[in-house]
Structures are given as structure tokens and as C-alpha cells.
Amino acid sequence: MSTRDEPAGRSEMSGAFTPLRNRHYLEGPPRQVPGFASLHRMVEMLLAERVPAKGKILVHGAGGGLELRALAEAQPGWLFDGVDPSPDMLALAEDTVGPYGARVQLHHGLVDKAPVGPFDAATSLLTFHFIPRDERRETLRQLHRRLKPGAPLALVHISFPQAEPERSQWIARHVAYGAPRGADPAHLEAAREAIGTRLTILSSEEDAQMLREAGFDGVSLFFAGLSFKGWIAYAA
Numbered sequence: 001m002s003t004r005d006e007p008a009g010r011s012e013m014s015g016a017f018t019p020l021r022n023r024h025y026l027e028g029p030p031r032q033v034p035g036f037a038s039l040h041r042m043v044e045m046l047l048a049e050r051v052p053a054k055g056k057i058l059v060h061g062a063g064g065g066l067e068l069r070a071l072a073e074a075q076p077g078w079l080f081d082g083v084d085p086s087p088d089m090l091a092l093a094e095d096t097v098g099p100y101g102a103r104v105q106l107h108h109g110l111v112d113k114a115p116v117g118p119f120d121a122a123t124s125l126l127t128f129h130f131i132p133r134d135e136r137r138e139t140l141r142q143l144h145r146r147l148k149p150g151a152p153l154a155l156v157h158i159s160f161p162q163a164e165p166e167r168s169q170w171i172a173r174h175v176a177y178g179a180p181r182g183a184d185p186a187h188l189e190a191a192r193e194a195i196g197t198r199l200t201i202l203s204s205e206e207d208a209q210m211l212r213e214a215g216f217d218g219v220s221l222f223f224a225g226l227s228f229k230g231w232i233a234y235a236a
């Protein structure tokens with residue numbers, strides 16, 4: 001495996017993923033995302049409906065390497081290109097994929113640093129809520145541009161109603177699910193504040209509409225685990 005394209009350095013998003021946090025990153029998603037292991041299985045199954053045995057997969061927001069490892073383990077012929085703006089998270093991905101590294105190329109940067117493909121499928125898991133609203137359409141278009149016609153994109157991130165009082169209730173549910181039992185109420189309040197102000201969360205209707213506007217069709221919701229939603233969509 002190699003990490004290429006840009007020299008290692010701090011990126012615009014890496015502030016959220018510091019070395020200290022990275023050490024603990026791999027414990028986070030299984031605790032915070034309901035049905036996390038099943039989610040990987042569903043993504044693999046949905047991609048495999050259209051991806052050939054020796055298919056090429058673009059993994060957007062590949063830092064940490066959890067989906068790279070799960071997909072590589074399940075599909076021994078697939079080849080992967082992963083892109084992520086955080087050098088620390090890419091380093092962790094390199095460790096996580098371990099024995100599957102020969103089938104994985106990692107690229108430092110935003111989506112525009114991903115190879116042009118064309119790819120048989122793409123994923124973007126637990127990443128889009130870090131992308132500001134005005135960059136999301138273009139990010140989806142860039143993913144679309146790299147896919148073969150009819151190729152699937154699996155997109156999974158935080159998405160829930162944005163009108164109050166539902167928005168605050170969903171933020172509270174999100175924080176409560178991921179928190180350890182008996183967590184300090186002050187920490188929970190700080191976490192609710194952070195989720196509400198630092199992430200970009202859209203309604204599920206708006207997320208699905210953005211996929212269509214970026215050129216995807218057959219947009220279907222395949223995953224809903226509390227605050228997390230997942231869509232499968234196909235490059236038209």
C-alpha cells in the first residue's frame with residue numbers, strides 16, 4: 001500500500017482528527033453507530049450487486065480504514081483507492097488494513113485528489129456531515145464524475161429533521177446513544193452543543209435531493225440507525 005499525491009501536512013479538516021483522538025478512533029464508530037458491523041455488510045452486499053469480482057472501489061473519507069478492511073476482507077478481488085484530507089487518519093488506515101494493504105492505494109486530500117477512475121463503485125461513510133453545505137453538491141458531482149455509468153455510491157452520515165423541536169431531540173438522541181452510561185451531564189451538554197454547531201446536518205429529504213441534483217438516480221434509503229442514514233444511488 002502507498003500513500004501518495006500530497007506531502008504529509010495538516011489539512012483543513014485534520015483539526016477534528018488529531019493524533020490523540022486517532023488512537024481511540026477505531027473504538028468510536030462501533031459504539032456510536034447503531035448496527036455498525038451490519039452496515040459494512042449491507043454496503044458490501046449492495047455494491048456487489050453491480051461490482052465485478054475484480055472491481056475498483058473509490059473510498060471517500062477513508063481515514064481510519066475500517067470500511068477498507070471490511071470490504072477488502074469480504075471481497076478478495078476488489079482493489080481500493082481511498083482519499084482523505086487527514087494525514088493522521090490516513091496513517092491509521094494504513095495500520096488498520098494490515099494484510100490487505102497490497103490492494104489499497106491511499107491519497108491525501110479532498111475528493112479532487114482521488115484518481116479519475118472510472119470506478120465500479122464508491123463509498124462515503126460517516127464523512128459528509130464534516131463537509132459544509134456549499135461543498136456537498138460539488139463533492140457529490142466529483143464522486144459521480146469518477147464512476148462508470150450505473151455504478152453505485154453508498155453514502156452514510158448523520159441526517160435528521162432540521163425543524164425544531166425535532167432537531168434538538170435528534171441531537172440529544174445522537175449524543176445519548178454514543179455516550180458511556182453515567183456520563184457527566186456537563187459533557188453531554190457540551191457534546192450536544194458541538195454536534196449542533198460544528199457539523200453540517202441536513203434533513204434526509206435534502207440529502208436525497210442533493211444526490212439527484214448531482215446526477216445520481218435510483219436513490220434509496222437502505223439504512224436508518226437513529227441519527228445515521230444511508231443511501232444507495234447510481235451514477236446516471
Ligand SMILES: C[S@@+](CC[C@H](N)C(=O)[O-])C[C@H]1O[C@@H](n2cnc3c(N)ncnc32)[C@H](O)[C@@H]1O
Pocket residue numbers: 013014017029060061062063064065066067083084085086089109110111124125126127130131
Ligand atoms: C468519522 S471519520 C470516518 C472514517 C471512515 N469512513 C469510517 O467510516 O470509519 C470521518 C473522516 O472524514 C474525513 N474528512 C473530513 N472532511 C472530509 C472531506 N471534505 N472529504 C473527505 N474526507 C473528509 C476525516 O479526515 C475523517 O477521516
